[in-house]
Amino acid sequence: MSWIEERGPMDDIVISSRVRLARNIALLLFPSIxxxxxxxxxxxxxxxxxxSSNSVLSSEFKALRFKAINSLNRKMLVxxxxxxxxxxxxxxxGMLLTDRHERLSIMxxxxxHIRMQCIYPGFQLPQAWDMLNKVDDLIEESVEYSFDExxxxxxxxxxxxxxxxxxxxxxHLPALRLSKQLESVFHAISKVGMTARGLYGxxxxxSGDLFQISNQISLGLSEHEIxxxxxxxxxxxxxxxxxxREVFLEADRAEFEDRVWRxxxxxxxxxxxxxxxxxxxxxxxxxxxxxxxxxxxxSAFLNSLMVAGQPAHLKNYRGKEAGDADxxxxxxxxxxxxxxxxx
Amino acid sequence: xxxxxxxxxxxxxxxxxxxxxxxxxxxxxQECAQKKEGFVMFSPLSINDILASFLNxxxxxxxxxxxxxxxxxxxxxxxxxxxxxxxLGCGDCYKSFRNQLMPIIKRVQGxxxxxxxxxxxxxxxxxxxRRIDQLKTKLKRAIELEAYEEAAGIRDEIRNAxxxxxxx
Numbered sequence: 001m002s003w004i005e006e007r008g009p010m011d012d013i014v015i016s017s018r019v020r021l022a023r024n025i026a027l028l029l030f031p032s033i034x035x036x037x038x039x040x041x042x043x044x045x046x047x048x049x050x051x052s053s054n055s056v057l058s059s060e061f062k063a064l065r066f067k068a069i070n071s072l073n074r075k076m077l078v079x080x081x082x083x084x085x086x087x088x089x090x091x092x093x094g095m096l097l098t099d100r101h102e103r104l105s106i107m108x109x110x111x112x113h114i115r116m117q118c119i120y121p122g123f124q125l126p127q128a129w130d131m132l133n134k135v136d137d138l139i140e141e142s143v144e145y146s147f148d149e150x151x152x153x154x155x156x157x158x159x160x161x162x163x164x165x166x167x168x169x170x171x172h173l174p175a176l177r178l179s180k181q182l183e184s185v186f187h188a189i190s191k192v193g194m195t196a197r198g199l200y201g202x203x204x205x206x207s208g209d210l211f212q213i214s215n216q217i218s219l220g221l222s223e224h225e226i227x228x229x230x231x232x233x234x235x236x237x238x239x240x241x242x243x244x245r246e247v248f249l250e251a252d253r254a255e256f257e258d259r260v261w262r263x264x265x266x267x268x269x270x271x272x273x274x275x276x277x278x279x280x281x282x283x284x285x286x287x288x289x290x291x292x293x294x295x296x297x298x299s300a301f302l303n304s305l306m307v308a309g310q311p312a313h314l315k316n317y318r319g320k321e322a323g324d325a326d327x328x329x330x331x332x333x334x335x336x337x338x339x340x341x342x343x
Numbered sequence: 344x345x346x347x348x349x350x351x352x353x354x355x356x357x358x359x360x361x362x363x364x365x366x367x368x369x370x371x372x373q374e375c376a377q378k379k380e381g382f383v384m385f386s387p388l389s390i391n392d393i394l395a396s397f398l399n400x401x402x403x404x405x406x407x408x409x410x411x412x413x414x415x416x417x418x419x420x421x422x423x424x425x426x427x428x429x430x431l432g433c434g435d436c437y438k439s440f441r442n443q444l445m446p447i448i449k450r451v452q453g454x455x456x457x458x459x460x461x462x463x464x465x466x467x468x469x470x471x472x473r474r475i476d477q478l479k480t481k482l483k484r485a486i487e488l489e490a491y492e493e494a495a496g497i498r499d500e501i502r503n504a505x506x507x508x509x510x511x
Contacts, residue, residue: 024434029418032430111430133460145462146434151448152457154434158448161437163459193453220454 002102004080004303008122011299012290013238015170015210017125018081019132019227020117022155022164023139024146030156031109039093042113046106049142050097050135057138060101066094075312081119086110103128104135111156112164114139121300123234125167125227133223152219162219167230170199171237174209174287175244185240193217194233208279208306213237245291260288267339273332278309296343305338346372415439468508475504 003016024030025045028038043065050061066074066088074091077083082102087094087110097106107115116139118132146154152162160166176182186196195216198207213233215226248256263284266277273281286302288294307313314330315322322330346354352372360367369376414421418432422440425431437444449455461469478501485494 026434029433030431032428033418033420033432136460140463144464147462147465148434148437148457149461149465150456151437152459152461154437156430158431158444159451161448162452162457165459216451217453219448219452220456220458222459 003119003121004102004307005300006121007298007300008120009124010238011122012286013172013241014123014234015172015299015303016081016119016121017123017128017167017169018117018119019125019128019165019167020115021132021136021153022112022160022166023114023116023136023153024155025113026144026146028113028146031111031113032156036093039109043093043095043108045143046108046114046139047095047097049139050106053138053141055138057099057135060099061097061104061106062100064096064098066091066096072312072315076316079307079310079312083107084110084115087115104131106135106139112160121303123169123238125169125231125234129167129223129227159216160218162217163221163223163226165218165223165226166214167227168212168214169230169234170210170212171234171241172208172210172283172286172290173237173241174283175248176237176241177209178248179244181240181244185237189213189233190216192229192233194230209283245287249291257288257293259284260291260293264288264294267335268343270332270335272328273309273335274328275309275311275331278331278335279306282306282309301338301342305335308334308338344370346370346375348372348375471504471508475501478504 008014008016025042028034028042031039031042034042047063050058051063052058064077071088071091074083074088077096078085078088080102082098082105083094083096084107087096087107090109093109095108097108098104103120104118105116107117116132116135118128118135120128120131148154153164155161155164173182176185189196193216194213196211196213199210199212213230215221215230218226221229263281266273266281267285270277282302282305285294285297286299289297289299289302308317309331311327314327314334317334318326318330344354346352347370349372352374354370355373356369356371356376358369358371360369415432415436416439417435420432420436422443425436425440431437431440445455478497482494482497482501485491485497
């Protein structure tokens, strides 16, 4: 069920659906000021709540203490979205519990004591929430949460207080970008309490037309309301993106097809692929797959390729230290090899 | 001028107190002034106070000028620490810095009352509270009908239920 390797509903446009909950343990100081002793207490409590329970979920999980794995492996977890970048930096007290399908992860000693998340492939936020809700209940069987009747779950930062829920979808919007509609669409989204941001290479052009749409408000709405709001916006974005694609196709079919096939051509033959070009071509190929121009590839293959092309995964593939220039060469090699097995 | 109490740090706070024509002068450092009883410290108005008082239109003057809990009694961080890091130190900070935080929470969150999932303890307490409210209505009716024996039974039930709250 991993978002990287499995297919999901509407996955030609919505890559993945993610929900996360922020929780703290009652009576313990929050991570920003807690002592080493408290950090160890948090680790023991959370680990125990999952691994020592009688639940069927328990046997699915394994615990990873960050000081037991090297920084490359931690970065790979970040690239797979199993760990946040912040947690990966907490070598001393960071711990991650993941299930064997790599759809659930429980981050310990992040900004809050507990940050748990569930990622499903495609567009299935309610399903991801149902799953995560079970994990939350399981932990609560043996851990008392910091909670206030009026403010809900208490978090390190007041922007997460209340439900502690952040729900998001990763969505591919190349046609909306090409038709210069993104800005107005994102502006409208921000008016209804949601935010949109580029998912990869923020601030650079290496976003690959992938955007994360998430709720900004965590207090005053129920979990169900937050999730259905994102669901509604998600469906609207899918519709708008599809319409923009139709308009493009009608206006200049040759240009549209040319971009897709050129993308595939570069992937097949390039000897050096920089991050920016990699993400850009991947976006055109994804568009081609979604529009059924390219029938031999599917979105699971593209997601898996996208993760395999990230820096830490490339270094791991090469098995030794590699500089940025080397990475471009390794990336091109990985892309060629993977495509060969499919085409 | 040195602080007249500790005689170590320089005196930053100067106050003249006149009670029944008796004039007393105080020259104290910040720390000794804070320790002294009846010595209310007014911190200078910060941008944040102004922002907070603007945001909290229901109680416009509460955030500015009023002496707030300077440190959280549980974890010891002060509000300035939070302003710098954006991170609170513990769950009790929400109570300690309530006057400063609530306007901000209302502003960034839109709402200010939780309406989502609750912990099992809260859920059970809420159920128990509803039961107590029902019993109290029943008790009132029993007394009105002069059914005192029944009323005594209900009263015991209420006592029992009240003891259950917070015990989950």
